Amino acid sequence: MRICVLGGDGYCGWATSLYLSKKGHQVSIVDNFSRRQWDYELGVQTLTPIQPLADRLRVWQERTGEQIQLFTGDVTDYDFLSSVLAEVRPDAIVHFAEQRSAPYSMIDRKHAVFTQVNNVVGTLNLLFAIRQWAPDCHLVKLGTMGEYGTPNIDIEEGYIRIEHNGRSDVLPYPKQPGSFYHLSKVHDSHNIMFTCKIWGMRATDLNQGVVYGTMTNETMLDEALINRFDYDDVFGTVLNRFCAQVAAGHPLTVYGRGGQTRGFLDIRDTVRCIELACMNPAKPGECRVFNQFTEQFSVLELAQMVKAGARKLGLTVHIDHLPAPRVEAEEHYYNAKHSRLLDLGLRPNYLSDSLLDSLINIAIKYRDRIDPALFVPQVKWRDSENVRTRTPPAAGASFPASAAAAIAGD
Ligand code: NAD
Ligand code: USQ
Numbered sequence: 001m002r003i004c005v006l007g008g009d010g011y012c013g014w015a016t017s018l019y020l021s022k023k024g025h026q027v028s029i030v031d032n033f034s035r036r037q038w039d040y041e042l043g044v045q046t047l048t049p050i051q052p053l054a055d056r057l058r059v060w061q062e063r064t065g066e067q068i069q070l071f072t073g074d075v076t077d078y079d080f081l082s083s084v085l086a087e088v089r090p091d092a093i094v095h096f097a098e099q100r101s102a103p104y105s106m107i108d109r110k111h112a113v114f115t116q117v118n119n120v121v122g123t124l125n126l127l128f129a130i131r132q133w134a135p136d137c138h139l140v141k142l143g144t145m146g147e148y149g150t151p152n153i154d155i156e157e158g159y160i161r162i163e164h165n166g167r168s169d170v171l172p173y174p175k176q177p178g179s180f181y182h183l184s185k186v187h188d189s190h191n192i193m194f195t196c197k198i199w200g201m202r203a204t205d206l207n208q209g210v211v212y213g214t215m216t217n218e219t220m221l222d223e224a225l226i227n228r229f230d231y232d233d234v235f236g237t238v239l240n241r242f243c244a245q246v247a248a249g250h251p252l253t254v255y256g257r258g259g260q261t262r263g264f265l266d267i268r269d270t271v272r273c274i275e276l277a278c279m280n281p282a283k284p285g286e287c288r289v290f291n292q293f294t295e296q297f298s299v300l301e302l303a304q305m306v307k308a309g310a311r312k313l314g315l316t317v318h319i320d321h322l323p324a325p326r327v328e329a330e331e332h333y334y335n336a337k338h339s340r341l342l343d344l345g346l347r348p349n350y351l352s353d354s355l356l357d358s359l360i361n362i363a364i365k366y367r368d369r370i371d372p373a374l375f376v377p378q379v380k381w382r383d384s385e386n387v388r389t390r391t392p393p394a395a396g397a398s399f400p401a402s403a404a405a406a407i408a409g410d
Contacts, residue, residue: 007096018218149176158289209263209293256324258300263293
């Protein structure tokens with residue numbers, strides 16, 4: 001298949017691009033490197049030393065003989081995006097290209113506005129470009145489990161049958177997201193559902209849980225192909241952060257009592273789920289929703305697993321309960337359905353002792369790059385103007401003026 005991966009320089013996008021390329025698909029990456037710029041803005045860097053995308057792609061070609069085409073540009077620029085689709089005419093588009101951090105979207109008004117403009121406008125442009133250039137193309141869009149929030153009933157896969165005043169209908173599942181970022185995904189979902197209905201588009205909205213891990217078979221081929229590993233307070237996801245904290249001998253930063261429960265999955269399952277969605281496309285006019293995670297844990301359960309895993313490696317680690325920076329339910333019911341990807345053939349990589357060992361060992365390998373100041377959560381949901389300190393630029397880092405303007409602009 002001809003597959004465009006929007007956001008292919010990012011964490012999920014890089015692993016997915018290599019996996020699909022290895023499987024023989026013709027892969028094109030679209031990215032504007034904004035994520036590298038946000039790291040620079042925040043004074044953070046991935047634990048793993050990722051290479052410039054051009055170098056990554058060159059090494060991939062040398063190693064495998066597979067070529068991945070690169071289009072550098074912003075999906076909120078319609079002329080750019082439209083020209084990519086006109087040239088590639090993809091069979092499937094995997095859309096990862098969004099600002100994906102809840103804390104980043106909660107820094108202040110500018111970051112909330114930026115997040116929603118970047119995400120909602122990018123997706124809207126994509127829907128119009130697909131209609132114009134590739135109307136039969138299947139959109140595989142990354143949503144998030146956080147769209148649903150934590151209702152006191154089971155979470156279904158996108159839709160729920162409701163009985164009301166003696167009548168019944170299958171309706172979109174209610175959404176109660178917990179950040180301006182998660183809200184942007186809800187707005188995307190509505191726009192996608194609407195265009196499936198009115199234009200007959202075909203789409204799969206993948207409500208993904210929290211992803212962990214960094215290695216896939218493809219990224220392990222060469223050190224130059226290594227993927228991101230974010231552990232900072234803004235972009236670092238919880239299990240990756242805990243592993244980095246073990247490596248640095250820092251207490252695990254559980255927010256509040258740690259009763260928040262989420263769906264989780266290994267990055268190797270992310271790439272397989274994307275492949276399954278692409279190979280089994282939605283029908284014209286269909287807007288499918290799959291819940292993409294393999295296991296659910298409370299944050300405290302995860303911390304206890306990491307602590308036990310560290311002990312087996314001879315490392316002592318403490319669990320700290322920090323005042324919760326976010327506004328989220330500490331004790332809640334959580335039972336989210338996730339059978340549709342399993343039905344398509346997903347064989348999950350569950351979080352095991354050996355997997356935890358390898359996650360911790362990767363963090364240990366790069367521990368000299370850890371800045372412990374980044375373990376402290378600085379963005380608080382109830383504060384209207386959060387201040388994130390900016391550290392001096394790393395040697396060789398560049399910060400294009402366009403990114404500064406986008407973030408500073410009204
Ligand atoms: P990431 O930040 O590592 O990657 C996103 C990529 O998109 C970056 O390379 C960035 O430069 C690019 N991008 C962003 N805005 C763009 C724009 N306007 N034009 C062109 N490129 C743009 O994020 P990730 O962790 O790989 O997440 C990818 C997607 O998966 C996101 O949509 C996210 O919401 C979703 N998701 C991620 C997780 C997770 O745990 N990482 C979980 C659930 C859902
Ligand atoms: N948490 C801690 N300690 C930490 C970091 C996080 O207790 O040091 C808690 C948070 O309060 C939250 C949970 O862990 O309850 C998950 O936080 P996270 O930062 O790992 O994940 P989240 O903000 O939900 O966002 C991540 C990705 C996002 C994706 C989402 C999937 O950044 O792109 O959409 O996971 S989901 O959570 O299912 O919505």
